[in-house]
Amino acid sequence: MNQVLRALFAPGFFASDPVHAALVVGAVVALVTGAVGVFTVIRGQAFAGHALGEVGSAGGSAAFLGGANPLWGFMGVAIVAAGLIELLGLHRPRARDVATGLVLGAGLGLAALFLYLDATSSSTTGVAVTILFGSLFAVSQQMLPSIVALSAVSLVVLAVCYRMLLLSSLSSDLAAARGVPVRALGIAYLVIMAVAVSLAAETIGAILATALVVGPPATALRLTKRPGGALVVAGLIGVAAVWLGIVLAYDSYYWPPAGHGWPVSFFVVALVFLFYLAAGAVTGMTQARRSRRSERAPRRTASGCAEHPGDAA
Amino acid sequence: MNVPVPDPSADDAILNVDGISVWLAGREVLHDVRFRIMPGEFTGLIGSNGAGKTTLFRVILGLQTSSTGSVLVGGRPLTHRNPIIGYVPQKVFFDPDMPLRARDVVGLGLDGHRLGIPLDWGRRRQAVDAMLDAVDARRFADARVGNLSGGEQQRVLIAHALISRPRLLLLDEPLANLDIGAEGEVVALLARIAREQRIAVFISAHDVNPLLPVMDRLVYVAAGKTASGTTAEVIRAEVLSALYGQHVDVLRVHGRILVVAGAEGPPGVTFEETDGVAAGPGVVSL
Numbered sequence: 001m002n003q004v005l006r007a008l009f010a011p012g013f014f015a016s017d018p019v020h021a022a023l024v025v026g027a028v029v030a031l032v033t034g035a036v037g038v039f040t041v042i043r044g045q046a047f048a049g050h051a052l053g054e055v056g057s058a059g060g061s062a063a064f065l066g067g068a069n070p071l072w073g074f075m076g077v078a079i080v081a082a083g084l085i086e087l088l089g090l091h092r093p094r095a096r097d098v099a100t101g102l103v104l105g106a107g108l109g110l111a112a113l114f115l116y117l118d119a120t121s122s123s124t125t126g127v128a129v130t131i132l133f134g135s136l137f138a139v140s141q142q143m144l145p146s147i148v149a150l151s152a153v154s155l156v157v158l159a160v161c162y163r164m165l166l167l168s169s170l171s172s173d174l175a176a177a178r179g180v181p182v183r184a185l186g187i188a189y190l191v192i193m194a195v196a197v198s199l200a201a202e203t204i205g206a207i208l209a210t211a212l213v214v215g216p217p218a219t220a221l222r223l224t225k226r227p228g229g230a231l232v233v234a235g236l237i238g239v240a241a242v243w244l245g246i247v248l249a250y251d252s253y254y255w256p257p258a259g260h261g262w263p264v265s266f267f268v269v270a271l272v273f274l275f276y277l278a279a280g281a282v283t284g285m286t287q288a289r290r291s292r293r294s295e296r297a298p299r300r301t302a303s304g305c306a307e308h309p310g311d312a313a
Numbered sequence: 314m315n316v317p318v319p320d321p322s323a324d325d326a327i328l329n330v331d332g333i334s335v336w337l338a339g340r341e342v343l344h345d346v347r348f349r350i351m352p353g354e355f356t357g358l359i360g361s362n363g364a365g366k367t368t369l370f371r372v373i374l375g376l377q378t379s380s381t382g383s384v385l386v387g388g389r390p391l392t393h394r395n396p397i398i399g400y401v402p403q404k405v406f407f408d409p410d411m412p413l414r415a416r417d418v419v420g421l422g423l424d425g426h427r428l429g430i431p432l433d434w435g436r437r438r439q440a441v442d443a444m445l446d447a448v449d450a451r452r453f454a455d456a457r458v459g460n461l462s463g464g465e466q467q468r469v470l471i472a473h474a475l476i477s478r479p480r481l482l483l484l485d486e487p488l489a490n491l492d493i494g495a496e497g498e499v500v501a502l503l504a505r506i507a508r509e510q511r512i513a514v515f516i517s518a519h520d521v522n523p524l525l526p527v528m529d530r531l532v533y534v535a536a537g538k539t540a541s542g543t544t545a546e547v548i549r550a551e552v553l554s555a556l557y558g559q560h561v562d563v564l565r566v567h568g569r570i571l572v573v574a575g576a577e578g579p580p581g582v583t584f585e586e587t588d589g590v591a592a593g594p595g596v597v598s599l
Contacts, residue, residue: 042411126481167425170411173402174473177374178426221410225457230412278342 004291010251012200021247022136022264028214029199030238032151035040035231036196037217039189042169046214048085048190051100053209055081055107060131060206061114065121067142070131071202075150078194081107086187110204131299134205136246138266147199154195161188166227202241204265212238215272222279241271326385327352327397327481327513328373333382335368341537342368348532351516352480352521355507357524358517360534366517367403371536374400375563399479399512401470403456403486409459415469416441416454422473444476448502464495468502476504482506483515486546488523493584496523503527521548522569 015195031193039280040049081103088099115128130138139147158165168175172182190203193213200209220234245267252262328350329575335343350356360366373375373384375391384391399422404550407413419441424431431437445451453461458469468486473479474482488496499531504527507514518524521531525544530540533548535556540547547553548570553561562573 038412084335131332159430162430163421163425163427166413166417168422170407170413171402171405171420174405175425177378177398177400177402180426222410225412225414225455227412227417 005127009247009252013247013250017141018137019250020093020141021141021248022041023243025127025139025144025203025305026136026149026268027239028148029048029203030216030242031211031235032154033196033200034216034220034234034236034238035155036192036229037213038166038220038227038234039169039214040193040213041160041217043134043165043189044209045190045193048082048096048100049106049193049197049213050210051079051085051107052078052190052194053065053201053206053213054111054200055104056194056198056209057206058107058110058114060201060313061111061118063125064118064127064131065109065114071143071146073196074198074201074206078198082190082194083187085148086190108224130205132205132207133263134201134208134265136242136268137249139203147202150195150199153194154199157188157192159241161192165189176202189313202225206267208265208269211269211272212241215269215276216241219272219276219279222276222283238272238306241268314453325351327387328515329385329388330369331383331385332375333372333379335365335372335377336580339467343379343534343539344526344537345370346534346539348539350481350513350530353507353511354512354529355504355524355527355529356513356516357521357531358534359519359521359531360517361519364533364534365537369483370400370517371445373483374398382466383439385402386589396477397475397480399477399482400476401467401484405466405491406597407459407461407466409457410459411459413458414455415450415458415461415465416445418458418469419450419472419476420478440476444472446480447506454532462490462495464498465496467491467499469508469510472599475510475512479512481513482516484520486517488518488520488549500524509599522579525568525570544570 034225037049040046056078059073059075059077060070061073062077063070084103085096085099087093088102111131115131118127118131119127164175167178168180168182175185176182197209197213200212204212216238217230217234219237222232223312224230224233224259245264249262249264252267253259255262326349329350331347333343336342346369358366358369368377372379373386373391375395387392388396389513409431420431420437422444423437423440431500434599442449442451442454445454448468448471450465450472453465458466461469471484471487474484482503487499487503489498502521503514503516506512507527514526521528521544524531528544530541530543531547532539533553533556534556535553538555538556540552550561550564553572557574564571565574
């Protein structure tokens with residue numbers, strides 16, 4: 001048992017301060033992105049979520065240039081971008097996609113500029129890698145209270161809007177008829193998503209942020225049919241991916257090329273993807289078993305679908 | 314039950330639509346529409362696709378403003394969120410990925426417009442179970458809505474609309490995309506609800522025939538104009554000809570009604586060859 005533990009956790013894992021911070025930040029962010037991301041998936045806004053993360057890299061790199069923590073840049077720009085998408089996109093889904101694409105392109109252009117200036121001013125390319133691909137071990141300890149507070153606020157707002165979001169995700173017509181302010185709710189949701197994506201960008205990088213916002217929720221939707229359950233399961237899957245990713249990244253210091261270690265973001269994203277595939281295999285097996293069972297028992301009712309003369313019009 | 318029903322009076326009407334006209338993108342979609350619906354009555358809103366049925370529903374729901382006329386619901390002017398009205402929209406697409414069971418959808422009918430998280434679990438569950446029983450949907454209560462059949466999903470949506478105890482139930486084309494068996498079941502269910510719970514059911518359809526056995530009254534829409542009354546009063550050659558603006562015949566074959574257009578045919582109406590009925594081209598089966 002001890003040997004297994006020693007093989008899994010490399011020496012010094014539990015004594016390392018950066019590891020402690022990474023475990024806490026990673027868990028908090030995974031819980032928020034999991035819960036928020038369930039609605040991203042069922043509202044069909046994965047593309048908007050991805051765009052907010054990438055556009056945020058313009059803010060992250062600008063914040064670095066100005067000497068501030070990238071998180072504030074990520075968040076400021078992502079929220080502005082969310083507003084722009086809503087403003088340009090109007091109500092039609094296709095116009096919305098085009099608006100998202102336009103905002104994404106403009107944001108990445110700015111990111112290219114700021115990252116270039118970052119690299120020339122600090123004469124290192126490391127900052128570009130950190131902004132785009134993140135590094136959980138590099139998250140500043142001072143940011144911990146802010147990250148926890150932002151996460152808590154996001155979860156509270158999500159809880160307050162929970163039922164309205166479910167109803168409007170089901171049918172915006174139905175929600176509007178019940179007096180739900182569908183447009184305002186949509187904007188509020190985009191802002192929560194911008195915050196969640198920014199938190200993910202701070203931990204696993206702007207480009208990989210969507211992996212955490214979309215992956216664990218998509219996996220949870222395969223495993224549970226209850227709305228509340230999906231939020232919790234998505235959060236837990238995210239925590240599992242992040243924690244296991246941290247352990248593997250710490251271990252990888254002993255892997256080739258020795259002494260460098262692999263990026264933690266790689267492990268997190270790879271695990272998120274593997275979990276999704278595994279969940280698919282599990283649901284596939286249970287469905288196969290269920291259909292085999294129902295083949296043995298004949299169906300209760302046969303739906304009448306005889307052609308009726310002169311029925312359609 | 315095509316017996317003459319006494320003319321509804323304005324005082325008791327659950328819905329009083331009085332001379333509304335609606336313009337959309339420079340076109341008059343509805344012109345001087347007026348009719349009344351009484352409590353517990355089963356009323357059909359009949360017309361072909363694009364005749365203005367959904368627009369009329371949106372006006373009644375307060376989602377679309379009319380340029381003239383007034384609508385009284387339960388004797389009061391329109392408000393944006395009207396608890397008296399239950400609504401089943403056309404074409405709700407339930408994605409199989411949606412983490413919603415049938416009972417979750419029904420529960421959202423109770424409190425889906427509220428902020429916060431539901432707290433009174435026990436009472437909420439009781440109310441949802443009772444509603445599921447009322448529409449005979451208890452056996453698939455815990456299945457994902459996305460995996461249910463069209464008829465089952467329609468039952469769930471009806472339960473969603475009814476659980477807030479409305480006095481008027483609006484259903485937009487609930488029979489579209491249902492097979493014949495499910496169609497009959499949904500119509501029978503709605504008729505039972507209207508009768509037992511004294512809820513006025515107002516249902517839009519492009520085919521009048523499935524509703525004939527249960528309809529007390531109908532509102533016929535064509536080219537933005539309406540005629541209302543009992544089936545016998547409205548579905549007559551003179552009335553429909555005036556509505557369409559050209560000659561229309563009404564045939565009654567084996568208890569079914571066929572509206573037959575003249576040689577050139579009324580605009581905006583689709584023509585179809587109907588099997589089993591000896592009629593030439595230009596038959597519109599309603």
